[in-house]
Amino acid sequence: MVAERSGADILIEALTDLGVEVVFGYPGGAVLPIYDAIFKQKKIRHILVRQEGGAAHAAEGYARSTGKPGVVLVTSGPGATNAVTGIADALLDSIPMVVITGQVPTGLIGTDAFQECDTIGITRHCTKHNYLVKDPAKLGDIVHEAFHIATSGRPGPVVIDLPKDVQVATAPYRKPATASLPHKGYRPQVKAEPTLIEAAVEMIAAAERPIFYTGGGVINSGPGASQVLRELARITGAPVTSTLMGLGAFPASSPQWLGMLGMHGTYEANLAMNEADLIVALGARFDDRVTGRLDAFSPKSKKIHIDIDRSSINKIVRADLGIVGDVGRAMEDMVKLWKVRQHQPQDLKPWHARIDQWRAKKCLAYPESKKEIMPQHAIKRLWEATHAKNPIITTEVGQHQMWAAQHFDFEGPNKWLTSGGLGTMGYGLPAAIGAQVGNPNALVIDIAGEASIMMNIQEMSTATQYRLPVKIFILNNEYMGMVRQWQDLTYGGRYSESYSAALPDFVKLAEAYGWTGIRIEGTQELDAGIEQMISTPGPVMVDCRVAKLANCFPMIPSGAAHTDMILQANEVSGEMDDEAKALV
Amino acid sequence: MHIKEETVERHTLSVIVDNEAGILARIAGMFSSRGYNIQSLTVADVTEDETISRITIVTAGSPEVIDQIISQLDRLVNVHKVTDLTELGPHVERELALVKVKGTGDHRIEALRLAEVYRARVVDATISSFVFEVTGGSEKIDKFLELMREVGLIEVARTGVAAIARGQEPA
Numbered sequence: 147m148v149a150e151r152s153g154a155d156i157l158i159e160a161l162t163d164l165g166v167e168v169v170f171g172y173p174g175g176a177v178l179p180i181y182d183a184i185f186k187q188k189k190i191r192h193i194l195v196r197q198e199g200g201a202a203h204a205a206e207g208y209a210r211s212t213g214k215p216g217v218v219l220v221t222s223g224p225g226a227t228n229a230v231t232g233i234a235d236a237l238l239d240s241i242p243m244v245v246i247t248g249q250v251p252t253g254l255i256g257t258d259a260f261q262e263c264d265t266i267g268i269t270r271h272c273t274k275h276n277y278l279v280k281d282p283a284k285l286g287d288i289v290h291e292a293f294h295i296a297t298s299g300r301p302g303p304v305v306i307d308l309p310k311d312v313q314v315a316t317a318p319y320r321k322p323a324t325a326s327l328p329h330k331g332y333r334p335q336v337k338a339e340p341t342l343i344e345a346a347v348e349m350i351a352a353a354e355r356p357i358f359y360t361g362g363g364v365i366n367s368g369p370g371a372s373q374v375l376r377e378l379a380r381i382t383g384a385p386v387t388s389t390l391m392g393l394g395a396f397p398a399s400s401p402q403w404l405g406m407l408g409m410h411g412t413y414e415a416n417l418a419m420n421e422a423d424l425i426v427a428l429g430a431r432f433d434d435r436v437t438g439r440l441d442a443f444s445p446k447s448k449k450i451h452i453d454i455d456r457s458s459i460n461k462i463v464r465a466d467l468g469i470v471g472d473v474g475r476a477m478e479d480m481v482k483l484w485k486v487r488q489h490q491p492q493d494l495k496p497w498h499a500r501i502d503q504w505r506a507k508k509c510l511a512y513p514e515s516k517k518e519i520m521p522q523h524a525i526k527r528l529w530e531a532t533h534a535k536n537p538i539i540t541t542e543v544g545q546h547q548m549w550a551a552q553h554f555d556f557e558g559p560n561k562w563l564t565s566g567g568l569g570t571m572g573y574g575l576p577a578a579i580g581a582q583v584g585n586p587n588a589l590v591i592d593i594a595g596e597a598s599i600m601m602n603i604q605e606m607s608t609a610t611q612y613r614l615p616v617k618i619f620i621l622n623n624e625y626m627g628m629v630r631q632w633q634d635l636t637y638g639g640r641y642s643e644s645y646s647a648a649l650p651d652f653v654k655l656a657e658a659y660g661w662t663g664i665r666i667e668g669t670q671e672l673d674a675g676i677e678q679m680i681s682t683p684g685p686v687m688v689d690c691r692v693a694k695l696a697n698c699f700p701m702i703p704s705g706a707a708h709t710d711m712i713l714q715a716n717e718v719s720g721e722m723d724d725e726a727k728a729l730v
Numbered sequence: 731m732h733i734k735e736e737t738v739e740r741h742t743l744s745v746i747v748d749n750e751a752g753i754l755a756r757i758a759g760m761f762s763s764r765g766y767n768i769q770s771l772t773v774a775d776v777t778e779d780e781t782i783s784r785i786t787i788v789t790a791g792s793p794e795v796i797d798q799i800i801s802q803l804d805r806l807v808n809v810h811k812v813t814d815l816t817e818l819g820p821h822v823e824r825e826l827a828l829v830k831v832k833g834t835g836d837h838r839i840e841a842l843r844l845a846e847v848y849r850a851r852v853v854d855a856t857i858s859s860f861v862f863e864v865t866g867g868s869e870k871i872d873k874f875l876e877l878m879r880e881v882g883l884i885e886v887a888r889t890g891v892a893a894i895a896r897g898q899e900p901a
Contacts, residue, residue, distance in 0.1 A: 270756060271763045275807040278751070295807060329748065331810035457801035460794065724731040 148318035153282035153308065154183040156319040157246065160289035162189050163321045166217050168208065168583055169193070170201040174221025175261055176248030179313035193583055193612060196604035198225050200576040202232020203602070206241045207577030210563045211538050212584040213368060215242040215296050222248045223261030226307075227268065231570055233303045234272035238567025239391060240366055242301035244292050245273075251311040252280055265307045274302030280309065282317035284328075291327040299334025300455040301366055334454060338471030343479045345467055346426070346450050350480075351489040353424035355447075355497045356384040359407065359436075362391030362566070363429015363453060363473045365559045371474030372396070372559040375428070378477050381484055383491045385501055387415035389430050390551055391566040398555035404501070405510075408436040409702050410548040413509035414501055416700075416708040419444050421500065427451040429473035432462040433567070442707030452476045509700045509713055510552050518693040519669050521546065521621045525553040525593065528619060531676045537589040538563065538581045542574040542598025545627035545698045550593045552698075572601025575618060579605055582614040589617070589680065596622040596689075597646045606659040609685045617679050618687045620652060623694045631697045636722045652689035659685075666690040738790040740769070741816040742823060742893045743800065744901055748808040749775045749783040756806060757785060766791060766799050770825075770868075770890035782810070788868075788891050813901040820896040826889045827871045828853070829862045833882035841881040848874045859884070 151159070157180060161169070168191045173181045184192050195201040198220040205216025216236075220229050226247040236243045250259040266278045275295050277288050285308070292304040350356055358379060364371045372395040379386050379402050386396045387404040396403055405412035407419055416438075419425065425447045430436070432451075437443045443463060451458070451465035452473050459468035469476060512522045525546075539554055540563040541547040547564055556562050563581060565573040574592040582590045592599075599620055609616050629644040656663030662682045666675035666689070679686045701712045705725065747753050754773060761768050769788040776784045789799060796814065803812045815821040829850070831841045834857075841860060845852065850864035864874050868891060875886060895901035 266752060267755070270752070271759055300805075329807050331748065332807045455805060457798065457805050459801075461798055461801075464794075728731060 148320055150316040150318050152316050153285050154179040154313040156285045158183045160286050164293050169217045169219050170204040171219030172198050174225050176222035176310050195608050198228035199231055200602050200605040202229045203573050203576035204580035205243050206236050207563050207580030208584040209241050211560050211581040218245040220247055223263045226265040235565055235568040235570045236303040237272050240301050242297040243303040244296050245305045247307050249307045249309040252309045269305045273305050276305035278307045279312055282312050282315045286319040287322050290322050335470045336472045338469045338476040342469045347480050347483045350382055354492050355422045356424040357418050357422045358384055358386045358426050359430055360392045360395050360428045361389040361430025364392055364395040367472055367474030374477040377481050383494045393562045394556035394559045397557045406551050413507045414504040417504045418501055420708040422447045425449045431458045438702045439705055439707045521549050521692040521696055522553050524690055525549050527672055529554045535589045537591055540574040540577040540592045542594045543569045543571045544595045546593055546595040546621040548698045571598040575602050576605045578616040579609055582616050591617045591619055594618055594620045596620050597626040610660045615684050620689050621692045622689050623692050638721045656687035661685040661687050664688045736792050740790050741796050743787045744813040744815055745785040746811040747783050749781055753808055772890040772892050786891055786893050815893050821893055823867055823891050823893040824865055825868050825871050825891050826865045828887045829878055830885040831878055831882045832859045832884045834858050837881045844877050
């Protein structure tokens with residue numbers, strides 16, 4: 147006979163059994179029994195954020211940087227709705243996350259009770275799965291299944307909505323075996339079909355202009371997958387490009403590396419995609435930011451698409467060979483088979499020679515300035531000063547994010563945390579906090595814009611409370627830069643509401659939160675400011691004043707083909723037609 | 731600028747799911763959130779222990795969209811199996827309709843005669859009305875309703891399509 151315990155205790159016990167070390171949360175009426183259970187135990191550390199949205203992003207940063215699922219605990223109603231942006235963000239970027247939301251007692255559900263909202267209804271389509279638990283006897287199995295679902299297959303967020311009376315009611319709990327979990331129908335396909343792997347290997351061996359197009363799936367598949375990718379690239383000799391989410395899976399120092407592709411990708415990556423005769427998509431999903439105009443996307447290539455989510459294959463671009471399975475294991479199988487068959491790649495010299503011509507364009511070059519700090523230059527100097535420390539970089543969303551993706555080089559996975567799919571401003575600071583909690587000794591830097599950072603500025607207080615030495619490096623141009631850039635390109639320079647008016651004094655703000663504040667105002671102060679940021683213990687906020695009107699290039703305008711890349715600002719026309727204005 | 735429309739084809743999907751709270755909202759919501767079309771949807775539990783339901787969905791879309799609908803259904807945690815009966819080949823589709831017709835004299839006689847042709851049963855009658863029960867493919871029911879409109883149709887209740895593959899094997 148197993149002793150009965152409360153739902154709250156069952157929850158904590160199950161989380162402990164699952165190896166959860168840290169929970170990001172915020173208490174409230176509907177989760178008080180759980181917070182009492184947390185108070186009485188020592189195994190799980192609770193990080194108190196300042197707003198529930200911060201908890202969700204912190205859990206994302208923790209998950210992305212450690213490979214472990216992030217766990218969030220929030221109350222009902224506004225607690226849950228505040229977390230929704232982070233949940234949607236985790237869904238689009240395939241981040242493993244379990245969110246426990248309090249709910250009003252079962253008897254009050256549906257009565258518009260205090261702090262009641264239909265959490266299950268609201269999160270149904272921005273979670274991988276969600277549960278309303280009405281019976282404490284089922285809670286243990288559900289928690290275990292939720293973690294299984296969040297972390298297996300294509301990872302994603304799972305919500306467990308827990309009414310207050312279920313937290314108090316008692317039931318027995320026993321750690322379940324995976325096989326006994328409730329949903330028998332959930333069986334993600336991990337191992338790829340061998341005949342398809344064989345076909346893929348033959349296609350790669352026959353290709354004259356192959357390219358690997360890698361995505362966040364390689365990172366999600368674990369650090370081993372990034373290693374296998376290197377081996378696959380080595381033996382096949384093919385060049386490698388990556389999506390925003392996949393940066394770090396392949397070392398930027400490799401001669402085979404083309405840089406990021408897509409809207410703000412490099413000229414060489416996009417032209418290579420356009421001219422390739424074989425694209426091997428590895429854990430990437432042909433996002434509109436990657437493909438540009440679809441009917442002009444890579445017209446001469448055959449496409450192999452390997453993805454653990456069957457619905458990603460043929461969703462946007464028709465695959466000639468679609469392979470469902472874990473991308474890391476599929477690459478392993480490919481490498482083995484390639485070696486067994488003793489394949490030699492085709493002569494790729496002419497292909498690499500063409501790529502070198504595109505590289506020679508130096509598409510990431512920018513107009514230099516002696517007086518003003520060019521934002522690209524600031525990122526380059528930041529990289530120079532920190533890359534030996536193998537830092538974890540988070541970003542907010544906008545121009546600074548794209549500049550960071552272009553100019554901050556990564557050599558390994560799990561070091562680049564950014565909101566790709568949902569594009570959530572305000573992601574970077576809480577994500578940095580989560581990453582720092584998971585990696586206490588790492589140098590964690592949030593590369594931010596002055597507009598984005600304001601969106602979750604309250605989380606500075608969280609870093610102060612837990613003495614987390616995160617660094618925020620603000621590229622301050624006093625504009626919502628990407629909005630202003632699109633207004634330059636599409637709306638004749640009419641800067642509607644894109645000026646960051648009434649900004650705080652970031653140095654004083656830092657000091658108010660107990661941080662160190664640094665202002666960098668000219669190129670001559672840049673290196674010293676960065677050095678001071680790194681060497682100052684504890685959290686630091688840097689207000690780096692950069693050129694106000696710099697725009698981010700290269701750029702493929704929305705709805706244009708890879709070949710229609712804009713390399714510099716003087717190629718930009720001031721107004722676009724309605725077709726272009728309608729595109730995201 | 732105008733919004734472009736795509737050419738579509740009709741498909742009947744059979745979806746085997748866990749019979750649990752919210753499953754219908756999950757399926758229907760996936761269709762609406764991704765902009766897919768539901769022409770009809772029927773659901774009922776089909777196992778002895780009432781743990782499994784079968785949902786029959788009639789949808790329309792380009793072949794790429796149909797393919798995507800199947801993949802999106804398949805990735806839902808409580809979906810066990812999705813079968814495209816239209817793609818699979820021979821299958822039976824049936825719908826049931828209850829049709830209320832009001833009228834006297836010639837209209838009443840005509841309604842009864844037509845019902846006989848369509849093998850509709852009279853399940854309720856008053857001096858001035860009938861309720862017919864008619865089963866068949868959707869086209870047959872459409873046609874029957876079209877005729878009934880001429881002779882005093884008042885109200886219709888349709889079940890939507892239930893479908894199953896022909897032959898001895900489960901789909």
